[in-house]
Structures are given as C-alpha cells and as structure tokens.
Amino acid sequence: MGCIDVSLFNPRCVYGDKPFMLEDFLNQINDTGFTVLDPSKRLFWGNILGAALLLLIIPGADKLGRFKILFSKKRWLHRSSLADMQVIALNTVMRIFLFPASLLSSVAVAAGLSLMLTYAFGGKPQLDLPPVLTSAVFTLCLFLADDFARFYLHYLQHRWPYFWVFHQTHHSALVLTPLTLLRTHPFEILTARIRNALTYGVVTGIFFYAIGEKVTAWDILGTEILGFTFNFLGANLRHSEVWIHFGRLEKVFISPAAHQVHHSIDDVHYDKNFGVCLAVWDRMFKTHFDPRGVKEPITFGLVDSPLSDPRQHVHVLYLQPFKDFYMLLKARYSKKT
Numbered sequence: 050m051g052c053i054d055v056s057l058f059n060p061r062c063v064y065g066d067k068p069f070m071l072e073d074f075l076n077q078i079n080d081t082g083f084t085v086l087d088p089s090k091r092l093f094w095g096n097i098l099g100a101a102l103l104l105l106i107i108p109g110a111d112k113l114g115r116f117k118i119l120f121s122k123k124r125w126l127h128r129s130s131l132a133d134m135q136v137i138a139l140n141t142v143m144r145i146f147l148f149p150a151s152l153l154s155s156v157a158v159a160a161g162l163s164l165m166l167t168y169a170f171g172g173k174p175q176l177d178l179p180p181v182l183t184s185a186v187f188t189l190c191l192f193l194a195d196d197f198a199r200f201y202l203h204y205l206q207h208r209w210p211y212f213w214v215f216h217q218t219h220h221s222a223l224v225l226t227p228l229t230l231l232r233t234h235p236f237e238i239l240t241a242r243i244r245n246a247l248t249y250g251v252v253t254g255i256f257f258y259a260i261g262e263k264v265t266a267w268d269i270l271g272t273e274i275l276g277f278t279f280n281f282l283g284a285n286l287r288h289s290e291v292w293i294h295f296g297r298l299e300k301v302f303i304s305p306a307a308h309q310v311h312h313s314i315d316d317v318h319y320d321k322n323f324g325v326c327l328a329v330w331d332r333m334f335k336t337h338f339d340p341r342g343v344k345e346p347i348t349f350g351l352v353d354s355p356l357s358d359p360r361q362h363v364h365v366l367y368l369q370p371f372k373d374f375y376m377l378l379k380a381r382y383s384k385k386t
Contacts, residue, residue: 090280091227091230091280091284091285092227092228092230092231092285093280095281096280096281096284096285097227097285099280099281099282099283099285100227100283100284100285100286101116103282103283103286103293104116104119104286104291104293107293109293115291115293118289118290118291119286119289119290119291124224124225124226124290125226127223127224128223128359128360128361129222129223129224129350129361130224130226130228130229131361132222132232132361132362132363132366133222133226133228133229133231133232134228135363136218136231136232136233136363136366137228137231137232139363139367140231140233140235140238143235143238144238147235154246154250155245155246155249155250155253156250157250158246158247158249158250158251158254159249159250159251159253159254159257160254160257161250161254162250162251162254162255162258163254163255163257163258166254166255166258167258174258174259176259176260178260180265183260183265184265184266184267185267187252187256187260187265187266188266188267188273188274188275189275190252190256191249191252191253191266191273192273192275192276192326193327194248194249194251194252195245195248195249195273195276196324196325196326196327196330197330198244198245198247198248199244199324199325200323200324200325200327200330200331201330202240202241202244203323203324203325204323204334204336206237207320207323208320210377211374211377212240214370214373214374214377215234215236215237215370215374216234216237217351217354217356217370217373218232218233218234218237218356218366218367218369218370219232219233219234219237220312220350220351221350221351221354221356221357221366222312222349222350223349223350223357223359223361224290224349225288225289225290225309225312225349226288226289227285227286227288227289228288229288230285230287230288232366234366234367234370235367236370276326279325279326283305284326286305287303287305287308287309288308289305289309290309290346290347291305292305292306292309292345293305293306294306294307294340294341296341299328299339299340299341300328300332300337300339301327301328301329302326302327302328303322303324303325303326303327303328303331304340306340306341306343307322307324307328307338307339307340308322309340309347309349310322310338310340310343310347311323312347312349313347313348313349314348314349314350314351314352315347315348317338318338318343318347320336321336321337321338322336322337322338322340323336355369356369
C-alpha cells in the first residue's frame with residue numbers, strides 16, 4: 050500500500066525507506082509515453098504478460114490462432130504499423146522538449162482546490178474515518194473519476210470538430226497492434242495531461258480537505274490498484290485484431306472486441322464504445338454497442354481521408370489535422386462575415 054501525502058507544506062511521506070513525492074506519482078500518471086518498465090503504463094511488461102494469459106483463459110476460438118493474429122508479421126510490418134512506431138518515436142522527443150511533465154501540476158490543482166474549499170466552507174472537517182475505509186473510498190473515487198474523465202474527453206474528441214481533427218490521427222490506423230494505442234497527435238498529449246492533472250488534482254484536493262494531510266491509496270508497484278488490474282487483464286488487446294469479448298459482462302466492461310468496434314469504418318459502429326474500462330458511461334450516453342453480434346472481419350481506418358492513405362506518410366498524420374483545423378476556423382469566420 051502506497052502513501053500519498055498531500056500536505057501543502059511538506060508533500061511527501063515515507064514509502065518504505067524511500068521518500069515518496071506525490072508529484073512523482075502523479076507525473077508518472079500524466080506521462081503517457083511508451084515504456085515496458087513502468088507499471089503505470091499499459092505497455093508494462095507485466096500487462097503484456099496479462100494479455101497473453103487472457104488469450105489462453107478466455108474460451109472461444111482457437112487459442113493458438115489468437116497468438117498468430119496478435120504477432121502476425123503481416124500486421125506488424127504493415128505500413129500503418131510502421132507509421133505507429135515512427136509517431137511513437139517523434140512524440141517521445143516532443144514530450145521531452147515541448148510537453149514537460151510539470152506543464153500542469155496535479156499537486157497545484159489539489160492544493161488550490163483545498164484552499165478554495167476551506168475559504169468557502171470554513172475549516173477542514175477532518176473526518177475521522179477508519180484508515181482502511183478511507184483508502185478504499187479514495188482508491189475507488191480515483192478510479193471512477195479517471196475512467197469517466199477518459200470516457201468524456203474521448204466522447205468530445207469525436208463529437209466536437211475542433212478535437213476530432215486531431216483525434217483522427219489515432220483513427221487513421223489501417224491495422225491494429227498494441228502500439229496503435231500511442232498513435233496520437235501531439236495535441237492529444239497536451240489534452241491528456243490536462244485531463245489527468247484536473248482529474249487527480251480535484252479528487253485529491255477534495256479528500257485532502259475532508260480527511261486531512263495524508264491520503265493513502267491502494268496500489269500495486271506504485272500504481273493505483275484498479276487501473277493496474279484492468280491493464281493486466283487484457284487492455285493491450287484493445288488495440289489488436291484479436292477478437293475477444295466478455296460475454297454478459299459486456300454491459301459492465303469494455304472488452305477488446307468492443308474497442309475494435311469503435312475503430313470500425315462501418316456506419317453502424319460510428320461513434321460507439323468510447324469507454325476505457327467501464328461500459329456504464331457509454332450506456333448512460335447511449336453510445337454503447339455490444340460486439341457479440343458483429344461479424345468479422347472489421348475494416349479499420351478513415352473513409353476518404355488522406356490520413357488513411359495506404360502509404361501512411363507520417364508528415365500527413367501530423368500536419369493534416371492542423372490544415373483541417375484551419376479550414377474549420379476559416380469556415381466559421383466566413384459564416385460570421
């Protein structure tokens with residue numbers, strides 16, 4: 050169990066024999082870069098192992114066939130997959146020089162919100178709750194807030210044209226591999242960091258105001274336990290072409306098959322299954338599509354878009370969204386005049 054101390058004056062606590070900074074923890078969450086060594090990342094080696102176990106455990110089609118699909122040379126050496134790798138490399142450089150982790154601090158959000166609550170409602174209530182209950186509620190609230198925030202930003206990325214022009218880079222992939230997760234336009238790196246800073250900052254700030262200086266979350270290897278569990282249980286298969294659904298649990302969780310439907314070019318699947326872990330948000334927003342009745346294979350990519358050109362030029366993936374954004378602004382300005 051990890052310790053997160055959000056004291057305004059001394060934001061640290063002892064994690065074993067090592068000082069543990071809340072900002073270090075949140076910066077790991079905010080950083081969406083590729084690494085197989087960071088447990089907070091979906092592509093952590095342990096989560097890759099979990100995906101392999103899921104291929105063997107989930108009943109259904111030929112299990113050896115699933116591995117053949119996942120590791121198919123035809124997919125990994127496809128121009129789309131090679132473009133994924135180039136985007137990952139370029140975005141890694143941009144994260145270092147253009148998007149520092151301190152761009153927006155969750156610590157600052159948490160501290161500012163706590164001060165605002167103190168100013169608005171008076172002194173801190175300092176609720177005296179059992180530590181186990183406090184940790185359980187805090188962990189659950191972090192998970193639910195993060196999952197909803199990811200869903201809602203994703204929803205806006207499809208419904209608001211000014212976000213969609215950048216999100217289309219992700220949807221332009223013609224084949225899916227686990228690396229397609231990181232096929233994102235740099236603009237989305239920025240919005241993801243703002244989302245995470247606000248989400249974790251707001252939840253932590255509220256608990257800091259209500260509970261006190263130390264808020265302890267349940268974690269595994271320094272990563273929030275519920276998110277880690279979801280990543281371990283096959284999250285890497287969401288961006289793959291291995292067709293696995295969760296049966297009756299489709300109404301509760303987003304399966305790999307459900308997210309593959311989200312990437313489909315079929316009009317019936319358009320703007321469906323925005324969720325990350327829980328399917329309840331899609332059900333609330335009437336955007337849920339049960340994948341169990343879908344006939345394979347699914348075709349991926351964008352229809353009549355230069356971003357899904359078979360040649361998959363990386364400069365197009367980066368520059369076309371800016372061109373589309375400019376055209377949106379130009380069209381809106383023309384209407385006003």
